[in-house]
Amino acid sequence: MIEIKGLKKSFGKLEVLKNISLQIVSNESYALIGPNGCGKTTLIKSILGMVIPDYGDIILEKSSILNQFEYRKTIGYMPQIGHYPSNMTIGHIIDMVKEIRNTSEKIDEDLFFAFQLNKILNKKMSTLSGGTTQKVSAFLAFMFDPNLLILDEPTAGLDPISSEILKEKIITERNKGKTIIITSHILSELDEMISRLIYMQEGNILFDLSIDELKKETQEDKVSKAIAHILKKQHHVENY
Amino acid sequence: MLRIIKFVMQDIVKNKIVLFYTLLLALLSWGIFGLEDNNSKGILTLLNVILLNVPLVSIIFSTIYIYNSNEFIELLLSQPIHRSKIWISFYLGLLLALVLSFIIGAGIPILIFVPSVLGSMMVIIGILITAVFISLSFLSVVITRDKAKGIGISIMLWLFFALLFDGLVLFLLFQFSDYPIEKIMVIVAALSPIDLARILVLLYMDASAMMGYTGAIFKQYFGSNLGLLITFLLLFFWALIPFLISKKIFNKMDL
Numbered sequence: 001m002i003e004i005k006g007l008k009k010s011f012g013k014l015e016v017l018k019n020i021s022l023q024i025v026s027n028e029s030y031a032l033i034g035p036n037g038c039g040k041t042t043l044i045k046s047i048l049g050m051v052i053p054d055y056g057d058i059i060l061e062k063s064s065i066l067n068q069f070e071y072r073k074t075i076g077y078m079p080q081i082g083h084y085p086s087n088m089t090i091g092h093i094i095d096m097v098k099e100i101r102n103t104s105e106k107i108d109e110d111l112f113f114a115f116q117l118n119k120i121l122n123k124k125m126s127t128l129s130g131g132t133t134q135k136v137s138a139f140l141a142f143m144f145d146p147n148l149l150i151l152d153e154p155t156a157g158l159d160p161i162s163s164e165i166l167k168e169k170i171i172t173e174r175n176k177g178k179t180i181i182i183t184s185h186i187l188s189e190l191d192e193m194i195s196r197l198i199y200m201q202e203g204n205i206l207f208d209l210s211i212d213e214l215k216k217e218t219q220e221d222k223v224s225k226a227i228a229h230i231l232k233k234q235h236h237v238e239n240y
Numbered sequence: 241m242l243r244i245i246k247f248v249m250q251d252i253v254k255n256k257i258v259l260f261y262t263l264l265l266a267l268l269s270w271g272i273f274g275l276e277d278n279n280s281k282g283i284l285t286l287l288n289v290i291l292l293n294v295p296l297v298s299i300i301f302s303t304i305y306i307y308n309s310n311e312f313i314e315l316l317l318s319q320p321i322h323r324s325k326i327w328i329s330f331y332l333g334l335l336l337a338l339v340l341s342f343i344i345g346a347g348i349p350i351l352i353f354v355p356s357v358l359g360s361m362m363v364i365i366g367i368l369i370t371a372v373f374i375s376l377s378f379l380s381v382v383i384t385r386d387k388a389k390g391i392g393i394s395i396m397l398w399l400f401f402a403l404l405f406d407g408l409v410l411f412l413l414f415q416f417s418d419y420p421i422e423k424i425m426v427i428v429a430a431l432s433p434i435d436l437a438r439i440l441v442l443l444y445m446d447a448s449a450m451m452g453y454t455g456a457i458f459k460q461y462f463g464s465n466l467g468l469l470i471t472f473l474l475l476f477f478w479a480l481i482p483f484l485i486s487k488k489i490f491n492k493m494d495l
Contacts, residue, residue: 011494050317051494072320079318083311087251093315099243100319 001026002047002148002179007056009042016042017053018203026147029170029180031190033227034200040183041080043200044150048077073101076146080153080183082137086126090117090136093125097140111139114165130157138166142173149173149180155189167193187224197223199230206234241325244316248333252305258341261297265345268293273353280445283354283362287441290346290366291434295373296398302334302377303394307387314495327487331378338370358444365437368472371479372433373398378486382493405432426461433478440471 002024009017016039024030032040045051047058049065049072058065065071084093094117098107112118115135125133134157141149151170155163170193174180184190190197197214199206207230215221218229252258268289276282306313309330316326347363354362380393409428412421429435443459461467 045494048318050314052492069320069322072318075318077318079314083314085251085309085312085315087254096243096247097315097319100316100321102243 001061003059004043004047005057005059007043007046007053007058009039009046009051009053016203017046020056020203020205022198022205022208024179024181025196026179027177028196029174029178029194030182031194031197031223032181032183032200033185033187033190033197034206038200039203040200041152044077044152044181044183047150048072048075073144074147076141076144076149078134078137078141078149078151078154080156081130082133084125084133084136087124089122089124090128091121093136094121094140094143097143101144103144105144108142108145111135111142111165111169114169115139115162131159131162134158135162138169142169147178149178151180151182153183153185155184155186163189187227188222191223194223197227199227241329244321244326244329245333245336248309248330249337252334252337253340255305257301258337261301261338262341262345264293265290265342266349269346269349273349279353280358283350283358283441284445286346286350287362287438290362291369291438292402294342294366294369295402295434298338298370298373299377299380299394299398300391301338302374303380303391304387305334306330306378306381307390310495317495323491324487327378327490331374331483334374335371338374339367342366342370358441361444362441364472365440365475368475368479369433369437372475372482375479375481375483375486379482382486382489401432401434405435409435426458429458430474433475436471436475436478440468444468 002022004020004022004024007017007020008015020039020043032043034040042051046053047060047065049069052066060071063071088096115138117135117139120132123132125136128136134154138151138154141151149170154166154170158166167189170180170182174193174195180193182190182193194211196208196210198208209217211223214223214226214230218226220226220229269286272286272289273279273282276285313326313330317323343363346366350359350362353359376397377394380390380397383393384390409425412428413425429439439458
């Protein structure tokens with residue numbers, strides 16, 4: 001379980017996170033959505049310790065993660081745009097991450113073979129297309145069978161087949177009882193993967209509802225329509 | 241941590257610029273010793289060449305390398321590794337790689353032609369100067385996220401220490417030549433790692449006679465064993481403190 005308490009972060013004058021408090025419950029899969037620049041990635045990077053918050057605390061399994069690093073063992077992170085050392089090959093990157101982790105635990109190789117990374121091990125990272133880089137990121141995120149998966153726009157840039165493979169994998173992991181946080185702009189694909197939905201806007205959390213609650217409240221049967229419904233209502237309230 | 245150092249070293253050793261740097265140092269050292277009959281004269285010439293080149297390559301190469309490793313650092317940060325360890329590993333990796341090319345390029349010829357305390361002192365100075373300027377490059381990288389600005393700061397630092405500082409010292413000397421400023425000059429000299437290194441070698445070679453009265457004061461302060469120790473310590477701090485400051489900033493940086 002992750003508890004985020006009064007998180008604030010500014011980049012210069014720009015307030016990206018404005019006092020965010022949130023609970024991520026274990027064994028649930030969350031969708032974190034919201035317009036561009038609403039602070040989704042900053043929130044995720046705060047959980048990963050890549051962005052240091054100005055105020056507030058993040059508590060993972062009863063202890064604060066600020067200035068800690070060991071906890072990252074239990075997190076699989078797939079970045080929005082994976083940046084990798086350009087002169088290394090796919091094989092090098094995978095070996096290096098394995099060596100850094102230095103665990104004897106069995107490696108989850110499902111995606112390795114599903115994405116057929118074994119055929120392109122000698123390709124340099126700089127020559128890869130955006131989609132192939134995403135595949136490498138996805139494999140690295142799932143590799144050590146982490147309890148918490150943080151996926152920042154996982155299917156953006158993937159072809160339909162690969163995208164389907166990844167979705168299948170996410171659903172399998174969800175059914176195993178993993179905690180999952182997904183950000184995405186493609187609302188239609190979220191339906192089958194998530195159980196709760198967090199909507200962020202301008203550094204605030206607008207709502208945090210389970211899918212069932214959301215559907216009941218809006219009388220819609222699709223997540224995408226339900227969100228549109230809520231946002232329209234919101235817009236209406238703001239304007240009048 | 242050892243693994244990251246290994247990755248960084250492997251990556252740098254493969255780099256063509258480092259290879260070129262090694263060859264350049266080798267060419268200069270062998271060339272100078274080949275042309276000069278007198279080896280101690282040769283070492284003076286080489287000292288000046290080294291004190292110009294080694295800082296330049298160390299600071300510029302390290303700055304560019306760290307900026308280009310941004311992605312690598314990001315990847316490491318998502319793994320369970322402490323930030324300080326990443327930063328220290330990069331420093332040691334760069335240091336080991338550049339020291340290796342210094343020893344291969346300049347260290348070996350120096351020790352062949354001048355197999356004395358003076359020769360080993362030159363090699364140690366080269367290593368320390370490399371460490372100092374890598375340390376400074378780490379500082380300029382954390383000062384700004386902009387690559388162009390960072391490289392600019394590095395070039396300015398090199399220009400300042402390699403060229404401008406001497407000019408400033410000369411200016412001071414002439415302006416205040418009527419006053420007894422010799423003792424102050426000793427402190428001023430400690431403000432530039434390159435000057436510290438130069439004074440160290442000149443004093444050791446007894447070439448301080450060329451520096452006149454100030455040289456005598458320098459000899460009094462730096463020439464003794466204690467002075468030597470202090471000078472080495474000062475160089476060591478020059479290598480350590482900028483790096484520690486940069487580490488502190490890096491630990492709080494958003495990536």
